[in-house]
Amino acid sequence: xxxxxxxRPIGDLLSGIVGGTVIGLVALSLVLIWRATHILNxxxxxxxxxxxxIGMTRLQHRxxxxxxxxxxxxxxxxxxCVAISILAGLAIGGITERVLVRPxxxxxxxxxxxxxxxYLALLEALAxxxxxxxxxxxQTPFSFIDWQLGGKxxxxxxxxxxxxxxxxxxxxxxALLFRFTNLGLQLRASAVAPEVSRLLGVRVGRMLTIxxxxxxxxxxxxxxxxxxxxxxxxxxxxxxxxxxxxAFIAAAIGGLESPTGALVAGIAFGVMEQFVxxxxxxNYVLLIALGALILVLMIRPQGLFSKRVVRRV
Amino acid sequence: MSTFFFAVSDLRRAHPVLTRATLTxxxxxxxxxxxxxxxxxxxxxxxxxxxxxxxILGLSFLTGASGQVSxxxxxxxxxxxxxxxxxxxxxxxxxxxxxxxxxxAVGAGVGLLIGLPATRLRGPYLAGxxxxxxxxxxxLVSVFGTWTNGDAPIQTPLLxxxxxxxxxxxxPTSSLTTTNMWLADISIVVTGIAFFFMANLFRSRTGRAMRxxxxxxxxAELAGVSLPRARVVAFMVSAAYAGLGGGLFTLxxxxxxxxTFNLALSITLLSLLVIGGIGTLSGALIGGLVIAYSQNxxxxxxxxxxxxxTSGLGGNLKGIIFGLALILVMLLAPLGIAGTIRFVxxxxxxxxxxxxxxxxxDPQ
Numbered sequence: 001x002x003x004x005x006x007x008r009p010i011g012d013l014l015s016g017i018v019g020g021t022v023i024g025l026v027a028l029s030l031v032l033i034w035r036a037t038h039i040l041n042x043x044x045x046x047x048x049x050x051x052x053x054i055g056m057t058r059l060q061h062r063x064x065x066x067x068x069x070x071x072x073x074x075x076x077x078x079x080x081c082v083a084i085s086i087l088a089g090l091a092i093g094g095i096t097e098r099v100l101v102r103p104x105x106x107x108x109x110x111x112x113x114x115x116x117x118x119y120l121a122l123l124e125a126l127a128x129x130x131x132x133x134x135x136x137x138x139q140t141p142f143s144f145i146d147w148q149l150g151g152k153x154x155x156x157x158x159x160x161x162x163x164x165x166x167x168x169x170x171x172x173x174x175a176l177l178f179r180f181t182n183l184g185l186q187l188r189a190s191a192v193a194p195e196v197s198r199l200l201g202v203r204v205g206r207m208l209t210i211x212x213x214x215x216x217x218x219x220x221x222x223x224x225x226x227x228x229x230x231x232x233x234x235x236x237x238x239x240x241x242x243x244x245x246x247a248f249i250a251a252a253i254g255g256l257e258s259p260t261g262a263l264v265a266g267i268a269f270g271v272m273e274q275f276v277x278x279x280x281x282x283n284y285v286l287l288i289a290l291g292a293l294i295l296v297l298m299i300r301p302q303g304l305f306s307k308r309v310v311r312r313v
Numbered sequence: 314m315s316t317f318f319f320a321v322s323d324l325r326r327a328h329p330v331l332t333r334a335t336l337t338x339x340x341x342x343x344x345x346x347x348x349x350x351x352x353x354x355x356x357x358x359x360x361x362x363x364x365x366x367x368x369i370l371g372l373s374f375l376t377g378a379s380g381q382v383s384x385x386x387x388x389x390x391x392x393x394x395x396x397x398x399x400x401x402x403x404x405x406x407x408x409x410x411x412x413x414x415x416x417x418a419v420g421a422g423v424g425l426l427i428g429l430p431a432t433r434l435r436g437p438y439l440a441g442x443x444x445x446x447x448x449x450x451x452x453l454v455s456v457f458g459t460w461t462n463g464d465a466p467i468q469t470p471l472l473x474x475x476x477x478x479x480x481x482x483x484x485p486t487s488s489l490t491t492t493n494m495w496l497a498d499i500s501i502v503v504t505g506i507a508f509f510f511m512a513n514l515f516r517s518r519t520g521r522a523m524r525x526x527x528x529x530x531x532x533a534e535l536a537g538v539s540l541p542r543a544r545v546v547a548f549m550v551s552a553a554y555a556g557l558g559g560g561l562f563t564l565x566x567x568x569x570x571x572x573t574f575n576l577a578l579s580i581t582l583l584s585l586l587v588i589g590g591i592g593t594l595s596g597a598l599i600g601g602l603v604i605a606y607s608q609n610x611x612x613x614x615x616x617x618x619x620x621x622x623t624s625g626l627g628g629n630l631k632g633i634i635f636g637l638a639l640i641l642v643m644l645l646a647p648l649g650i651a652g653t654i655r656f657v658x659x660x661x662x663x664x665x666x667x668x669x670x671x672x673x674x675d676p677q
Contacts, residue, residue: 118639120580125630125634126633129629132625133628245448252442298430
């Protein structure tokens, strides 16, 4: 058993799943926005990166608050910064939808693409202008040292477990929200049939904003757990570019309509990335992902997990 | 002036191709003469801008005619650039025309390869796939490291301007003034030819079919246009133009490096297209001029505001400006510069219909 757990393929599988959580979460956030507004958010990764900067640059800062003459000093530890990042992510999602996306509904397909790409460039440049382009390493409360079994290393550390657990928590919260709450029902209804929902008293415009807020929050969690990996992925403006590209491919292969499909495909791509990096060369990761996308779309243009929508004359 | 305008418009109706050819030769010649009076740095910027303009022309066709968006044209540009760089290192004596034709052909070939699955994709899917392609370009160059020198740049042999140009300028052949003027002249001629072909393509049967695809897919299919074919042809043409522009870019810069052709370049190309005006050919030229002078403007802005170019803000000023421009133009003036000018002129015509010279004589 020990020999099995410390073997090379199992090690790759474990680190692949850990790495795939980020891709899965970004893919999930893309699907949430796509289902709600039929816009592919190219700035998803950049928005998450920006939110993470807002929170994580507070790390080790102190804030002294004066309440009726008594000074309270807050030391920003890791969890405070995570909370701020997620709140920032939620806020960025809401503001983006209200200011940038709202004028785009009903416009030609190309307009939202162009605007979101511009937003991506703007956010990355702004982050560089505000916080500089030097990568920032983030320390988490968990150990990065891999566990040992019988003198050999299992490619899994407490920090890796934290990343997987955080992903699962987010995925379960989103699933419960959509399935079992009144809000979730309204969100699903306004995505499927906006006109009917409006007639039944659902405030569709508000639901679209909430959809963006949720997706942006999920994205922020993804960026936080990606950069909470010590030296592997320090925080820097383009940090989310490659995860976004692979997450898009994963979401498209899983079918942009299916949250489960996106999450599963994302984690599968993480595993693929790890195996390719270990046995081949990290240069091949995006090329293989691109090849997979091309192959799947040739065979099943609607993705693996989506129902077929016929677009014919 | 208006007499000249009507003469041209009559001629245009009678002999469209001939008129376009004449106008292209006329404007290209004027531009060539202008390069004689420009200083060396401006000529170099002009040459770079012309290379960009060729790429944007292709993008303009893809987006304006068939309604697709590509964020991979920076990578196609890189493929043309590497084709020229690798070829000219081994065969330095090949004429420029042949080298650029090679870049165009390689661009078209790779465009076909990527474009075939793209026929299955629509709007955002296609844009997403091309983003992945743009990000995959640098790894791709590394994978073919034995040819491409990996991440390191490939230096191309210097172009030597002909003797007659040197004697015209009154400087030695190897001088910077002569070389940069020669580069600007080559780029202008190539841009002129590219523009001429694109103008004809836009108004040809293929171009009309593609605009119909953009406006209404159902109507296009009913009219007998094959959607997959129209899409793949548009994608291939834009990739071919990107390859040509990339090849020209390498000749001008004297080197090719994979990090130049990143996602940011593709985004810059898209913003230049949008700023110039989607679906207009003059917009592509405006976009080329904007990029040619953007570094000057940014330097000026930095000098005015006292922002150091090495600071965080200074280093990211270009990204901020282009990102902001992309958003603002799309939200406020989606027609772009050329499209807005055309729109305003059309409105003027509607308000005050200018009658024909023969009719103005008619007393009311």
